[in-house]
Amino acid sequence: MNLRENAMAIYNGEQPDFYGDLMAAVEFIIDPLLERDALIPQDGKEYIDSWGTVKVFLPGAPGAHPHLTPENIVIKDIEKWEEQISVPSIDAFDYSKVRDQAASIDREKKLVCFFCPVGIFERSHFLMGMENALINYLEYPDEMKAMLRVITDHKIAYIKKIGEECHPDIIFYHDDWGTKQNLFLPPSVWREIIKPLQKEIADVIHECGMIYMHHADCICQPIVEDMVEIGVDIWQGVIAQNDIVEIQRITEGKLAMVGGIDAPKIDIENITEEEIRAEVRRAIDTYCPAGRFYPSIPNAVCYREWNNSIVMDELESYGRKFAEEHPIQKTQSI
Template identity: 80%
Template sequence: MNLRENVMAIYNGEQPDYYGDLMAAVEFITDPQFLKDSIIPQDGKEYKDSWGTVKMFLPGSPGPHPHLTPENIVIKDIEKWQEQLIVPSIEDFDYSELKQQVDAINRDEKLVCFFCPAGIFERSHFLMGVENALISYLEYPDEMKALLRVIADHKIEYIKRIAKECQPDIIFYHDDWGTKQNLFLPPSVWREIIKPLQKEISDAIHECGMIYMHHADCICQPIVKDMVEIGVDIWQGVIPQNDIVEIQRITEGKLAMIGGIDGPKIDIENITEEEIRAEVRRAIDTYCPGGRFFPSIPNGVCFREWNNEIYFDELKSYGKMFAEEHPVKMQNQV
């Protein structure tokens, strides 16, 4: 099997040649809006993205982040959000480079993946700050529903435009809904405000013939059945602080997952090679029997080079051995 065939075998609940990270079989294509908003100098100065959010890229940091203050947030009064929000247009982007990237990819070998960051929840707190956003979800639910309606409409329009321009295989949608301890919002609030709009976004992805892969490297266990109902095809970034085996049981094989290896546990100094290899084997042994599981570090890699080499070596060798010794049973197929 080539890379695409192998990961699609796992995705379809069929027998793979080896178990590994689905992300190794994708080719990312450049998001014009992401490039415009996030490619900023690593100089510690403030820059505004297309939504008006102030960002900063500190020297030595892994990437740019919102740098929000009471003075620079876009939405200072949730009851007057319509007067303060300016929704960016998607008509001014040059999609020619995107098409060239896709044309250069061998789609028999790889999956074309469109990186779609800043989901509706993340965008809401980018616009007003995390604390203000969380308070507003609880105290001003009607205003937040109206605000997120506009953000979701923009997402849907953009996803449909990307499908029209280059038809990716996967939409890699980012929206972190929690931390390592819990969800940011009570499940009831998430279901009332986020879920209906996320279902529309999912429907748009599927109507365009693409796979919906949702990144959330956090606790999502309280809402995993909702994720299935929404239509999430793949949950990428599954941290082991979730009870993954229980999630596999209650979702009945309907949710493919990527993750399970505790990156922070093995991406440290003064760790032995055997400890790194043991964590990789633990994840494969524990989660792959449940089917449709891609073992990986949720964020993709170890940042320490030595640790990363051992991690990938063990994933490659043990992932192949496990597949050979544990043939997939028919009940795992979807």
């Protein structure tokens, strides 16, 4: 099997040649909006994205982040959000690069993946700050619903546009809904405000003939059944702080998952090679028997180069050994 075939075998609950990270089988298409907003100089200076959010890219940081103060937040008064928000146009970009990139990828060997960052929850706190956002979700739910309606409509229009321009195999949608301890919002609030809009986004992804992969490297266990109901096909970024085995049980194989290796446990100094390899093997042994699981570092890589090289080597060798020694007797496809 080539990388695409192997990845799709796992996705379909069929016998793969090896168990490994799905991301090895994808080729990313550059997102014009991301290119405009996130690919800023790593100089620590302030830059303003297309929604008006101030961002900085600190030297040595893994990426650009919002740099919000009471003075520079976009939404200063949630009751007047309509006067303050400015929605960027999706027609302002040159999509020729997107089309050319997609055309250059051999779809028989790789999956074409479109990275769609800053989901509707993240956009809400990018616009007003995390503390304000969390308070407003509880105290001003109607205003938040109305504002998120506008943000969702923009997301839907953009996904449709990307689908028309280059038809990716996967939409890699990014929206962290929690921390390593819990969800940001109470599940009841998430279900009332986020879930219905997220269902619309999922429906559009599927109507365009694409797989919906949702990145959230955080606790999502309280809402995993909702994720299945919404139509999330793949949850990427599954951290070991979730009870992954229990999630596999309650979702009944309907949610493919990527992650499971406890990166903070092994992406440290003064750790032995065997300790790193043991964590990779633990993840494969524990989560792959249920099927539809891609063992990986939830946030893609260890930041320490040596540690990461050991993880990748063990995934390659033990992931293949496990597949050979644990053949799937019958299809687990959903």
